[in-house]
Amino acid sequence: MGSAKAADRLIYLALGGAGEIGMNAYVYGYGTPGQERLIVVDLGVTFPDMDTTPGVDLILPDIAWLIERKSQIEAIFITHAHEDHIGAIGHFWESLGAPVYARPFTANIARRKLAEHGQPENVVTVVEPYPQMIDCGPFQVSYLPISHSIPESAGLLIDTPDGRVLHSGDFKIDLTPGVGDPFSAALWEEVSKSGVKALVCDSTNVFSHVPGRSEATIAEPIAELMKDAGGMVVATTFASNIARLRTLAHAAVAAGRSVCLLGRSMRRMVDAATEVGLLTDFPSTISPEDALDVPRENLMLLVTGSQGERRAASAQLANGKYLGLSLKEGDMFLFSSKTIPGNERGVIRIMNQLSELGVDVIDDAQGAYHVSGHANRPDLETLHQIVKPQILIPMHGEHRHLREHVKLGAASGLSGIVAVNGMMIDLSGNQATVAEYIETGRRYVDGSVQVGQFDGIVRNRIRMALNGQIIITLILDENDEPLGDPWCEVSGLAETGQSNASLVEVIEEDLSQFLGRAKPKTLRDDVALEKELKSIARRSAQAEIGKKPEVIVIVSRLA
């Protein structure tokens, strides 16, 4: 590299959210290559599963690249208060140290999260939507209200010396969203008319071919359902879907039912929405204790756990009693929600438990009691046509969504690029080009610490779970002679195998025989000894029970 100053450039970089649905974290930069001034859009989390991340509590994007450039960060913008956009703010704020901007409801949630992590709440500035602009270094940013399944969701207008970028945020086209902002074609036309360099756009529902439906369309079916219900009614949805909570609560009250909120996040979200003045007409709710005194045909519980989460209120109710409340024959349980792919088993388990109790389970199989918060394919086309960007950058999607979204744009003449996590895009010219590949990945919150995706820790857990484990302990005396027999313990393995003898005894016998004939050289060499013992134990287990367990060898030498 020479010393000539390179031309300034405009960059886009996803550190999370592009190539997956979850843990959104996007970066825009402007300036001399390598020294760009940066803004961060969203800091989200994603959730672990038993298949790939057993025992993990939460998954964060690996933002090491960003942390190394702390001094270059002008601001952090949070588009809305869903966990996959805001969930990591408490974990990361200290490492980034930049001012945080958000609309009132989102700011309320952000402050709670910062407080939980012992971070200062006053770093969050509440913003007014467009036309208010926020100056931050080379950028001017404005919040563009847009409809989604949580109040005050926003896209971002990002003005740069190289032109205007529109970042859609999560959105749907809903003219009657109940709570929160309706989609305004006029607003998006206005901010697009002077020309848009890039539209960075939600891709979640690109495979849904019919136009999306409004939140308003489900009010009547839900009201009908509630009217016809005999026993207790329980309804679950994402706690952050304030419009849905309102619809459900109003339907309950209209049917002569008192409303009781169950689940910490349910109460927290309603509190937050009320505090910022979004929920002026939410019915007054009763406590779980008071609910016990209400006849079941006059009660509706609004509960957490629409995704089958094991510790949420819905799972507890399905299991039996929760805070004294229990379900029985003739009650109704409404899933006013869609099951996120991967959560099916948990949701189905709850449905069957409820069925065993005699509860009528209503889910969204018929599409009557839930609408998606994301723009379907025709709605994406609508936004493309309004914005008419020079370049389309799909985000918020797995690889297949991003690729399909680029194809969708191409079909109407839009130039697009599949930009996955870590692929830094240079937007300076007329075309989007790949500037660099940045190392990205995941960090696991595990108990009270963070571990890396490739530290081998979680891999070891998976191996123990798949293969079981043998622990061999051996004591050698001062002359490197075995002191007694080797000792073997197993965990997660059958007790007896082909020979009908105890697996532990068979392995111990095989190990003893080996030690009886082992050369002094081997007995003196920890590495060689461990390797042999491991291999013998695995061979014995394979012969006895047809499995090759993980083996831990502990050799103690009496000095």
Add this chain to the structure above:
Amino acid sequence: MGSAKAADRLIYLALGGAGEIGMNAYVYGYGTPGQERLIVVDLGVTFPDMDTTPGVDLILPDIAWLIERKSQIEAIFITHAHEDHIGAIGHFWESLGAPVYARPFTANIARRKLAEHGQPENVVTVVEPYPQMIDCGPFQVSYLPISHSIPESAGLLIDTPDGRVLHSGDFKIDLTPGVGDPFSAALWEEVSKSGVKALVCDSTNVFSHVPGRSEATIAEPIAELMKDAGGMVVATTFASNIARLRTLAHAAVAAGRSVCLLGRSMRRMVDAATEVGLLTDFPSTISPEDALDVPRENLMLLVTGSQGERRAASAQLANGKYLGLSLKEGDMFLFSSKTIPGNERGVIRIMNQLSELGVDVIDDAQGAYHVSGHANRPDLETLHQIVKPQILIPMHGEHRHLREHVKLGAASGLSGIVAVNGMMIDLSGNQATVAEYIETGRRYVDGSVQVGQFDGIVRNRIRMALNGQIIITLILDENDEPLGDPWCEVSGLAETGQSNASLVEVIEEDLSQFLGRAKPKTLRDDVALEKELKSIARRSAQAEIGKKPEVIVIVSRLA
């Protein structure tokens, strides 16, 4: 109990398949209570998952009750060759020892499975369908051909001294199934006209409200898709869906493509269907080696792995090369299948890998390229109306399916009962009553052995995976004094915690401190010592990393 001979009774008992979708195993009995002569219908398996059964290879119903009554068993009837109906025949035949009956294709598969387990193949008798009757003790049984997603599926007519029972088997109402028997209303009317005591009926699709579609409806969309494809085409479906394989293969040939089968079960199923004369017009296929020489636009691969199975051909192709074949930009991959709930993650992983390769993935989101093999709600009503049973016993469903199916029957005046695994139903009277509760459950095939569901083995694996593990070894000398310091190894845990020191060292230090002040009484007592060491290690881990790991303590005493 007195010595008076109780009246003979007719019983129905599900040992698997009622309260779950999978591992079907049903028993009918007739005779003196406790000494009934028995027939077995189906012996299926179900599949493990990481959430509940990590490391397990296969799940079998626990048929201990049946094995204890080996001498009472007259016969085993297999309705069709799906794994959840036939998969356990090789594992169980030796313990049951009764003759096995099946139609030719099913018998072919049953014999292969028996041979694999070293069991005699000649215990399988090939049956002709109705009106041929099989005499077995108090029962006369006949096979009623019925359409399903595998050839030669059958319901069973079971005549007993107490009346006729119809066991639907897995079925759909398909008048043009391509391969195998069309549904014959005339046949089911004929066997029903003299009166049916009980209809034991498939419940899988009771929540699907539209009438089922015929296999024939997807031939044209698949042909169109194949015609328009540019590069290589890969299609996946269940290998046992012979009609689908034929549809896919014919569409490929019509589009000028050679067909290559990939995956062991794909070849095995086509072989079986050909051997029994079901597939007279299947196109000749080429080997994977020959496929390498065919231009990609003239090739179609028919592959296993429609459910995202990690080792199947589809996963291998998505990962890179398989038998020299690899996919690239412009190729097409068709999932002519539905993802079974719980398999979403695996299927989606493959779809994204294919997307990264530039392959166009077509799935059944639009319903054009797959039809279900099970009767939808209106089709169930059709069978109810044809059979008009005295009692409806839903089977082949989770609790919610069985319950809904009873409600569906009740809506048109049918009396029904939710009879889950282990609930023995007495059908002797005019009403179905619960006679007894039998202990049922699951057995896990784990490597080369079987382990019980509640043996604690799999539970230990799950605990190791969720919590990680600490192994503590301590040597005590002849005077019960610690010989050196305790030794600690961890697996599946973060290396450092809150204090930024090595987790292992922190725990070892805490253990050493305890040992330094421990009373001789404690040091002499293995149980007390182990309990203390465990508790200290867990407390240290909780303080350092916020987790409470599994702890194994190994105390060695020098005698």
